Amino acid sequence: MSVSALEPQPSPVAGNARPIVQIEGLKMHFPIYAGILRRQVGTIKAVDGVSFEVMRGETLGLVGESGCGKSTIGRALLRLYDPTAGRILIDGEDIVPMRGEQLRQVRPRMQMVFQDPHASLNPRMTVGSIISEPLQVHGALGQQEKNEKVEALLEAVGLNPRFTNRYPHEFSGGQRQRIGIARALALNPEFIVCDEPIAALDVSIQAQVVNLLEELQERLGLSYLFISHDLSMVRHIADRVAVMYLGKMVEMTTRETLYSNPKHPYTKALLSAVPIPNPEIEATREHIVLKGDLPSPANPPAGCNFCTRCPIATDLCHAEEPEWREIEPGHRVACHYPDQEFGRG
Amino acid sequence: MDSLVARDRSLLQVKDLRTVFATRENDVHAVNGVSFHVREGELLGIVGESGSGKSVTMMSLLKLIPMPPARIVSGEVIFDGRDLLKLKPNELRDVRGGQIGFIFQDPMTSLNPVFTVGFQLIEPLQTHLGLSKKEARARAAELLELVGIPSAKDRLDDYPHQFSGGMRQRVMIAIALACDPKMLIADEPTTALDVTIQAQILEIVRKLRQELGMAMIWITHDLGVVAGIADRVMVMYGGLIVEHAPVKRLYGAPKHPYTKALLETLPSLEDQRSERLVTIGGQPPSLDAEPTSCPFAPRCQYAFERCWRENPPLRMVDDGLAENGDSHDVACWWDIDRGEPFNGGEPFDVR
Numbered sequence: 137m138s139v140s141a142l143e144p145q146p147s148p149v150a151g152n153a154r155p156i157v158q159i160e161g162l163k164m165h166f167p168i169y170a171g172i173l174r175r176q177v178g179t180i181k182a183v184d185g186v187s188f189e190v191m192r193g194e195t196l197g198l199v200g201e202s203g204c205g206k207s208t209i210g211r212a213l214l215r216l217y218d219p220t221a222g223r224i225l226i227d228g229e230d231i232v233p234m235r236g237e238q239l240r241q242v243r244p245r246m247q248m249v250f251q252d253p254h255a256s257l258n259p260r261m262t263v264g265s266i267i268s269e270p271l272q273v274h275g276a277l278g279q280q281e282k283n284e285k286v287e288a289l290l291e292a293v294g295l296n297p298r299f300t301n302r303y304p305h306e307f308s309g310g311q312r313q314r315i316g317i318a319r320a321l322a323l324n325p326e327f328i329v330c331d332e333p334i335a336a337l338d339v340s341i342q343a344q345v346v347n348l349l350e351e352l353q354e355r356l357g358l359s360y361l362f363i364s365h366d367l368s369m370v371r372h373i374a375d376r377v378a379v380m381y382l383g384k385m386v387e388m389t390t391r392e393t394l395y396s397n398p399k400h401p402y403t404k405a406l407l408s409a410v411p412i413p414n415p416e417i418e419a420t421r422e423h424i425v426l427k428g429d430l431p432s433p434a435n436p437p438a439g440c441n442f443c444t445r446c447p448i449a450t451d452l453c454h455a456e457e458p459e460w461r462e463i464e465p466g467h468r469v470a471c472h473y474p475d476q477e478f479g480r481g
Numbered sequence: 482m483d484s485l486v487a488r489d490r491s492l493l494q495v496k497d498l499r500t501v502f503a504t505r506e507n508d509v510h511a512v513n514g515v516s517f518h519v520r521e522g523e524l525l526g527i528v529g530e531s532g533s534g535k536s537v538t539m540m541s542l543l544k545l546i547p548m549p550p551a552r553i554v555s556g557e558v559i560f561d562g563r564d565l566l567k568l569k570p571n572e573l574r575d576v577r578g579g580q581i582g583f584i585f586q587d588p589m590t591s592l593n594p595v596f597t598v599g600f601q602l603i604e605p606l607q608t609h610l611g612l613s614k615k616e617a618r619a620r621a622a623e624l625l626e627l628v629g630i631p632s633a634k635d636r637l638d639d640y641p642h643q644f645s646g647g648m649r650q651r652v653m654i655a656i657a658l659a660c661d662p663k664m665l666i667a668d669e670p671t672t673a674l675d676v677t678i679q680a681q682i683l684e685i686v687r688k689l690r691q692e693l694g695m696a697m698i699w700i701t702h703d704l705g706v707v708a709g710i711a712d713r714v715m716v717m718y719g720g721l722i723v724e725h726a727p728v729k730r731l732y733g734a735p736k737h738p739y740t741k742a743l744l745e746t747l748p749s750l751e752d753q754r755s756e757r758l759v760t761i762g763g764q765p766p767s768l769d770a771e772p773t774s775c776p777f778a779p780r781c782q783y784a785f786e787r788c789w790r791e792n793p794p795l796r797m798v799d800d801g802l803a804e805n806g807d808s809h810d811v812a813c814w815w816d817i818d819r820g821e822p823f824n825g826g827e828p829f830d831v832r
Contacts, residue, residue, distance in 0.1 A: 201675035202646075308764050338530040338765070339702060343746040343758035350757070365675065372748035372758060395750065409680035410750055411705030415728045417751075418709035425684050426677045429645045 155189035162222035197374030253312035264300030310341035498556030526711030534720035582657030588649035599637030647678035719776030
């Protein structure tokens with residue numbers, strides 16, 4: 137059995153960068169209930185008006201600190217939540233109003249790889265049944281075909297096909313993450329949300345999983361939304377990078393531009409906070425240390441979300457929310473003063 | 482000779498520490514003969530992946546591991562002239578939190594949720610330093626201020642859940658510092674935090690070291706964090722120290738294939754982006770027996786016959802006399818610079 141059971145997607149036509157996923161004004165608010173009567177006393181604005189697109193065959197890196205709403209975007213995108221407002225277009229088709237059977241029909245096209253490989257695999261199911269479950273739910277394959285497909289998938293993610301009857305606890309973290317990837321690939325998806333797929337893995341194993349994801353992308357023409365807080369890894373894997381802060385996008389551009397010429401003060405601070413594994417550089421490097429903590433998404437500040445921690449905030453920032461605008465072709469920033477230099481450029 | 486002098490000034494001297502955990506099936510050899518020293522005022526970084534024995538080593542020093550199932554099979558831990566492993570429980574209690582402070586990884590679970598932060602800060606001050614409640618409270622407020630918690634006095638009566646993750650870790654640091662310890666052991670103190678918060682904590686640690694001048698052991702898996710703060714670094718693998726060097730030497734000229742590979746797998750934030758990441762194939766060792774061969778051999782690109790036969794002891798590759806007397810040691814049969822087996826003939830034990 138060879139890998140041919142995995143069908144590559146129709147390869148993206150060169151130069152024709154068509155978005156596979158398009159998000160417009162996505163909002164995801166969660167109600168807060170309190171008191172004996174469980175009355176709603178507020179809302180957590182986990183994602184508050186976000187627009188972006190993922191091109192066919194590209195990897196969009198989504199970075200931000202915990203609580204900024206990056207995972208919520210990933211989940212809302214796959215309709216694991218019901219978005220509060222906004223549109224999610226998959227190949228031009230809005231999936232937000234979809235319900236029931238209609239939604240089930242589009243689900244195979246988009247899959248997810250979860251963060252914690254220890255929690256995302258059912259410990260009582262064998263690897264074979266974990267990977268074939270999506271085939272059972274969505275496919276019309278016979279038992280023989282299903283077994284062959286499972287073996288091909290295991291092989292594609294670099295595991296021995298004889299492992300089908302083993303249980304998740306018999307595998308290491310990196311191998312479990314491979315099983316999670318095989319499961320996500322089972323239905324030949326076009327688009328995969330990778331939600332911190334390497335955060336729970338050891339350094340020496342992270343590179344293996346990232347290389348696997350890249351190989352699969354090349355072979356199968358997949359598009360990824362790669363959610364991570366590891367800025368160096370995102371620089372390696374992503375074609376374009378979006379930075380989030382407190383439920384909003386603050387900057388989005390190509391990888392090269394974001395890392396060499398960041399415009400938003402938050403992006404600059406974030407980049408300078410990443411420790412570099414080289415003592416010579418670390419000794420002389422200037423760190424922009426942000427003051428304070430992330431404000432609560434239930435009670436975001438007036439004006440710009442970042443104004444409470446921003447080193448260059450002015451009265452304007454406290455009063456008026458900056459517009460999400462394109463300052464150069466393909467470089468979008470939400471800041472009143474994108475050109476003001478401070479600290480490390 | 483100089484490295485011996487360096488050892489004379491050392492605050493902590495660990496010799497041949499071995500810790501074994503008994504499980505239902507077999508024994509897990511978590512620490513397999515670890516020796517190192519920490520001098521006054523210096524920061525020793527310990528780098529390793531999960532299961533490399535870095536946390537168990539440090540917990541063993543203060544017997545903070547559950548015994549049984551764990552047992553410390555051999556070793557000496559000389560701290561300030563006394564062997565900590567031979568102390569009576571009540572004597573050890575004075576050392577824990579009194580002379581050696583400990584910061585744990587997860588600030589969410591290492592504070593007691595049912596007591597106020599003030600109470601948890603005052604407790605060690607009263608037990609170890611014998612301060613009155615009023616004095617202890619004043620000192621507690623000072624400590625919170627020291628670690629950069631705004632309006633410290635008012636926050637003493639808050640509970641841990643009223644603090645954010647970064648603030649909780651500051652509280653943990655304040656508790657560890659409460660009794661003016663001579664040494665602080667920090668076990669992955671910033672791993673659970675976001676990068677911008679991590680930067681804040683690192684800044685505080687740098688400041689505190691300048692002001693208070695205590696020795697620190699910093700355990701982490703993040704090579705970047707250690708690069709910025711450590712004086713010396715030890716790399717652990719399979720319950721053994723595989724390389725030890727002053728920080729610039731370790732990053733500039735790593736001698737162990739594992740250290741070298743580890744540094745190469747990291748994607749860079751600034752250099753040219755590589756097409757594919759360098760990987761270390763295979764899995765970490767299972768540790769179900771004492772190592773009789775090099776634990777890294779199955780994953781090592783340089784492994785040859787001797788690596789499977791004998792576990793290499795640490796050997797000195799540079800005595801560091803040109804700098805400050807800190808040697809560069811590596812546990813490997815391969816001479817990575819010459820590209821041939823190490824031919825020192827007689828392997829010698831550095832310590």
